[in-house]
Amino acid sequence: MIQSALVPLEVVHLDRVSAGIDLLEEVGVPTLLIVDLALGEEAKDLITLLAGNKFYTHIKVIVLCDTEEEGASYSEWIARPTSQENIEPLLGIYLAFQQYCLGDRTEHDGISYRALFSQLPLGIAVSRLVKRGNTSSHVIHQINSKLENMLGRTKQEIIRLGIEGCTNTKDWEQERLLLKQLEEQTVTHYSFDKRCLHGDGKEIWVQALVFSLTFPEDDDFHYISIIRDITEEKNLALKANEAVSQVLQGKLQGMGYRSHLDEELTVFYLTNGSYELTGYTADELTGGYGFDYNKMIEPSSYRKVIDRLHEQIRYGKHARLEYEIITKGGEHKWVFELGRITEDNPPILEGIILDVSHYKELERSRLYESDRIPLTGLLNRSALKRQMEEDKKSSEIQESALISINFTPLYETVTRLDHTHIENLLMEIGAILAQFKSESVGVYGPVDYSFAIYLSSYPSRSWLEALGTQIIGQVSNLLFSEHVGWGVGIIEIDWNEDPEINELLHQAIQTSGLASKTHSGRPSIRFYDRMISELIHRETSILRELSSIAASVEDDRLYLDFQPVVSVQTNTIAGFEALARLMSDEFDLVGPGEFIPIAEKYHLIVPIGYQILTKALRFQKRLEEKGCGDCWVSINLSALQLLEPGFANVVQSLMTKEGTNPEAVVFEHTETSASSSVTVVNSIFKTLQDLGSRIALDDFGVGYSSVARESELNVDYVKIDKLFSDHVLTQEPDRAVLGDVIRMIHKMGHIAIVEGVEAESQLDYLKRNGCVLYQGFLYSKPVSEEKALEMCT
Numbered sequence: 001m002i003q004s005a006l007v008p009l010e011v012v013h014l015d016r017v018s019a020g021i022d023l024l025e026e027v028g029v030p031t032l033l034i035v036d037l038a039l040g041e042e043a044k045d046l047i048t049l050l051a052g053n054k055f056y057t058h059i060k061v062i063v064l065c066d067t068e069e070e071g072a073s074y075s076e077w078i079a080r081p082t083s084q085e086n087i088e089p090l091l092g093i094y095l096a097f098q099q100y101c102l103g104d105r106t107e108h109d110g111i112s113y114r115a116l117f118s119q120l121p122l123g124i125a126v127s128r129l130v131k132r133g134n135t136s137s138h139v140i141h142q143i144n145s146k147l148e149n150m151l152g153r154t155k156q157e158i159i160r161l162g163i164e165g166c167t168n169t170k171d172w173e174q175e176r177l178l179l180k181q182l183e184e185q186t187v188t189h190y191s192f193d194k195r196c197l198h199g200d201g202k203e204i205w206v207q208a209l210v211f212s213l214t215f216p217e218d219d220d221f222h223y224i225s226i227i228r229d230i231t232e233e234k235n236l237a238l239k240a241n242e243a244v245s246q247v248l249q250g251k252l253q254g255m256g257y258r259s260h261l262d263e264e265l266t267v268f269y270l271t272n273g274s275y276e277l278t279g280y281t282a283d284e285l286t287g288g289y290g291f292d293y294n295k296m297i298e299p300s301s302y303r304k305v306i307d308r309l310h311e312q313i314r315y316g317k318h319a320r321l322e323y324e325i326i327t328k329g330g331e332h333k334w335v336f337e338l339g340r341i342t343e344d345n346p347p348i349l350e351g352i353i354l355d356v357s358h359y360k361e362l363e364r365s366r367l368y369e370s371d372r373i374p375l376t377g378l379l380n381r382s383a384l385k386r387q388m389e390e391d392k393k394s395s396e397i398q399e400s401a402l403i404s405i406n407f408t409p410l411y412e413t414v415t416r417l418d419h420t421h422i423e424n425l426l427m428e429i430g431a432i433l434a435q436f437k438s439e440s441v442g443v444y445g446p447v448d449y450s451f452a453i454y455l456s457s458y459p460s461r462s463w464l465e466a467l468g469t470q471i472i473g474q475v476s477n478l479l480f481s482e483h484v485g486w487g488v489g490i491i492e493i494d495w496n497e498d499p500e501i502n503e504l505l506h507q508a509i510q511t512s513g514l515a516s517k518t519h520s521g522r523p524s525i526r527f528y529d530r531m532i533s534e535l536i537h538r539e540t541s542i543l544r545e546l547s548s549i550a551a552s553v554e555d556d557r558l559y560l561d562f563q564p565v566v567s568v569q570t571n572t573i574a575g576f577e578a579l580a581r582l583m584s585d586e587f588d589l590v591g592p593g594e595f596i597p598i599a600e601k602y603h604l605i606v607p608i609g610y611q612i613l614t615k616a617l618r619f620q621k622r623l624e625e626k627g628c629g630d631c632w633v634s635i636n637l638s639a640l641q642l643l644e645p646g647f648a649n650v651v652q653s654l655m656t657k658e659g660t661n662p663e664a665v666v667f668e669h670t671e672t673s674a675s676s677s678v679t680v681v682n683s684i685f686k687t688l689q690d691l692g693s694r695i696a697l698d699d700f701g702v703g704y705s706s707v708a709r710e711s712e713l714n715v716d717y718v719k720i721d722k723l724f725s726d727h728v729l730t731q732e733p734d735r736a737v738l739g740d741v742i743r744m745i746h747k748m749g750h751i752a753i754v755e756g757v758e759a760e761s762q763l764d765y766l767k768r769n770g771c772v773l774y775q776g777f778l779y780s781k782p783v784s785e786e787k788a789l790e791m792c793t
Contacts, residue, residue: 036064123147123206123227126213127163128220129183130607135645138163138179139607141551150206150229152199152381154506156543160603163225168195168203175208182212183221193230200382201373201447205234254354255282257293257339261313261349265306267293277335277355279328298324298332309337313349317341322356334360375423376430376446381505384444384452388501391456398496401464402504403453404489405433405471406512407446408601425478432474436467450509461527464490468525476523487515491528510536513601539598541586546599550607557583558608560615561782564791565634565753568763568771573792575632575666576623577775578616579782592636600638609641610650617660619785624661628792634666634696642669643680648687655691662692666717670698678712685714696753700745717773718745722756725776728765739769746770 037044126142140159148155151166164172171194181187189211195203207230213222255273259265270282270293278285278296285293297305305323312319319339326332339351371383391397407429426446433443433451445451453471458464468488479486489511491504507528514535515526526532549555562576582590599605613635620633641647655662667688685695696717724738738754745752754766757776766774780791 034062034064038064121146123150123225123229125158125163125225125227126222127225128222129179130220132644132646132650134649141547147227150204150227151196156540156547156602157199159547166196168197171195178210179223182210182223185212188212198382199447200385201380202371202382204229204231206230254335254352256352257350259339259349261341261347263306264294265309265349277327277333277353278325279331296325296327298326309339309349313339313341319349319351333357373445373447376427376434378430378434378446378451379442379444381444381447381452384442384454385501385505387442387454387456388504392495392498392501397456398494399457400493400495401455401458402491402493402508403455403464403468403471404491404508404512405429405451405453405475405486406489406509406516407449407451407484407486408513408516428478429475432478433471435474436471450512452505452508461492464492464527465525472523472525485516485523487512487523488525489513489515489528490525507533507536510539538587542582542584542590542595542598543602543604545582545584545586546595546602546604546608549611550599550604555611557585558611558615559583559785560612560619561784562619562633562788563775563782564780564788565773565775566779568766568774571779573631574773575634576619576788577634577668578612578619578636580612580636596638600640603640605638605640606644609638610654612636613651614654614658617654617658617665619788620660620664621658622785622789623792624664626789626793628789629661629664631792632664632666632694634668636668636698639669642684648684648691651688651693652691665693666696667693668696668698668719682712682714689714689716697750700741715750717753718750719753719755719775720745722776725754725756725758725762728762729759736765738765742766742769742771 123146124144125140125147127138127140130137130139140162143155143158148158151158153161153166158166163175167175171192175192175194178187178190178192182190189209191207191209193205193207196206198204207228209226209228211224211226213224255277256269256271257267258269259267268286270286272282274280274282274285274293278293280291285291294302294306301323305321308321309319312321317340319337322334322336324332324334333355334357336354336356337351338354339349341347342350371379373380388400388402391400407426426449429451430443430446433445433453436453437443440456442454443451444454453467455464468490471488475486489508491508491511493499493504511526511528511532514532515524545557549558559581561579561581563579564573565575565577566572567574580592580596582592582595584590596605599608616633616635623629623631623633644650652662654660655665689695694716695714696719697713697715698719699721700718720738720741724736724741728736728738742752742754751772753773753775754762754771755775757763757766757774757778759778762776763774763778783791
């Protein structure tokens with residue numbers, strides 16, 4: 001069992017201590033050595049040799065012994081019999097030791113670690129504490145697939161929610177204190193039982209073993225959590241307590257039994273409670289009448305029950321199992337068997353069998369209620385999956401459909417709206433969607449701001465489209481004033497193709513997410529098809545790379561190009577706009593119009609945004625060193641980044657660290673980004689302006705309430721969208737409205753910058769209408785950092 005736990009590592013088994021000493025002389029990398037005390041005095045001599053000898057500091061020793069008393073003399077030990085529970089700390093010991101010997105690590109150790117991370121049958125999460133100004137947050141930056149399965153969520157969901165979002169609120173308050181102790185090094189590790197929020201809306205119990213981690217040239221507090229699902233153990237403990245209580249109160253029927261330890265665990269003795277439980281007397285079942293108790297076990301599960309009981313008594317010498325029996329009268333009953341191996345010669349299995357049918361009915365009732373989401377009264381994802389699994393097994397149902405209605409952007413609006421308001425919106429949406437329920441149509445959610453409608457059968461594709469249109473019509477009336485993008489995704493399911501249900505749910509949510517991305521901003525309907533499958537793959541791959549970049553200190557895949565902002569009158573460069581680019585390992589160059597929305601959707605935009613900001617500030621410093629200190633750099637901000645607590649303080653710290661002149665920095669934001677509270681946004685702008693920086697309103701003319709918004713916001717520049725400059729090429733100059741827009745902006749005390757200037761005729765128009773600055777391909781496309789520095793000098 002120990003060897004299987006260490007499968008990802010290179011394991012060498014030696015049955016002689018002398019051979020071990022020879023091997024250790026040749027090994028110079030961090031090594032885990034397990035010494036079996038059963039080898040006698042030689043083993044103890046080996047441990048003595050290694051202890052305190054600086055030549056062997058790269059070797060960690062764990063002792064394998066027969067009793068806890070025997071192991072108490074050593075710092076790390078495992079007592080036989082080995083089990084998953086007592087070998088789990090191996091990982092923590094090995095990782096902690098590798099940290100200590102980090103300077104001696106080799107590439108092989110890294111490979112071993114990655115294999116251990118991916119193959120260990122326990123959930124693993126690597127996290128760090130990110131501090132920005134006076135605020136801090138715990139960010140997960142690496143997990144394994146076992147944790148995804150345990151929490152019923154994708155890697156992206158878990159990273160987006162973070163530790164706090166995945167943990168029960170009360171338990172998080174306790175764990176946060178434990179993490180504080182770990183950060184302050186008052187403890188080296190801790191173990192904590194807590195409740196986590198499963199993807200289907202239910203809570204599960206997990207046990208987390210947490211160690212701190214250190215990395216070279218990184219002062220952040222990192223830690224690793226090794227997580228085990230203990231839900232079944234908690235439920236069994238609760239159930240056992242309830243069963244004992246009910247037996248003592250005489251509320252449970254049951255009987256005592258004894259059985260042989262033969263292949264079929266034949267029952268040879270029963271107490272008088274047999275008749276009440278089974279309809280047979282004890283003599284009828286044990287008197288050799290050709291019918292014994294085990295034949296009453298429900299036929300389809302008979303073999304499984306007997307094999308499971310054998311497995312339990314072989315490893316733990318106890319039997320504890322729930323199963324179904326069929327009584328003499330044909331009644332189905334659930335029983336709970338609790339037994340132990342006796343000291344007799346030969347030993348037998350002895351115990352009690354209790355009638356828990358009533359309890360089972362209560363459990364089903366509780367399960368049904370627990371499947372309901374309190375906010376809306378609708379069923380959760382767990383109930384949806386069960387229904388889909390039933391339909392998949394049914395021979396009568398061939399084709400079904402799954403509709404996802406995705407309101408994820410509501411999550412982003414929590415930063416600017418009262419949380420209660422968001423909950424009220426979700427309740428109202430749930431009430432609207434509940435109207436579509438019928439015998440063959442179920443409505444579920446919300447789970448992570450998505451609702452689902454599942455149809456066991458449906459008439460036609462056009463009928464599904466009509467239903468989607470109806471949903472959009474009713475929900476749009478509610479969300480009209482919220483300015484929140486959302487969409488309807490539909491998957492037609494052919495059960496004959498044996499699709500994976502988790503994959504269907506993922507595809508449905510992704511399809512509805514794509515449906516929300518329309519140029520008009522209005523919700524749309526999209527059916528899942530091959531093209532969407534490719535888009536989902538592309539988004540998932542880009543997200544994986546962004547997650548890697550966000551977790552790193554520096555990554556060359558994320559880089560900046562720079563486009564000049566030019567004086568209309570002198571045709572000289574006034575500044576540069578920093579434009580983010582992603583050089584994907586899989587797709588080569590990916591533009592910001594694609595990867596920035598993905599970063600925003602999965603809440604990676606804040607760490608990504610800070611990397612962009614840092615690179616732009618360094619470029620401005622290089623401009624100054626080249627003698628171009630008058631040239632400013634403009635940096636685009638996401639709404640999530642702008643509204644991040646302490647954002648202005650972090651900006652100031654970065655400027656100080658990079659030696660940047662704040663007066664040579666312009667921060668750009670879009671009208672959509674500024675749709676938050678004007679008071680809040682203006683307060684942030686003023687803090688940045690007090691530093692000496694300036695603010696630009698981007699994409700003027702294509703957002704919400706442009707003129708009203710411009711007059712409300714404290715900005716220095718207004719960038720007029722390319723839509724207006726294009727009109728100069730297609731209309732008579734006297735009919736183009738661009739000149740009026742420029743004059744209006746100047747009257748409001750702002751400076752106009754016209755985007756998308758590609759022709760001399762457009763530049764002449766700007767000169768005649770008093771425009772100050774422009775940007776476009778007429779002067780230059782976006783260029784590399786080095787080329788931008790050449791242009792300036």
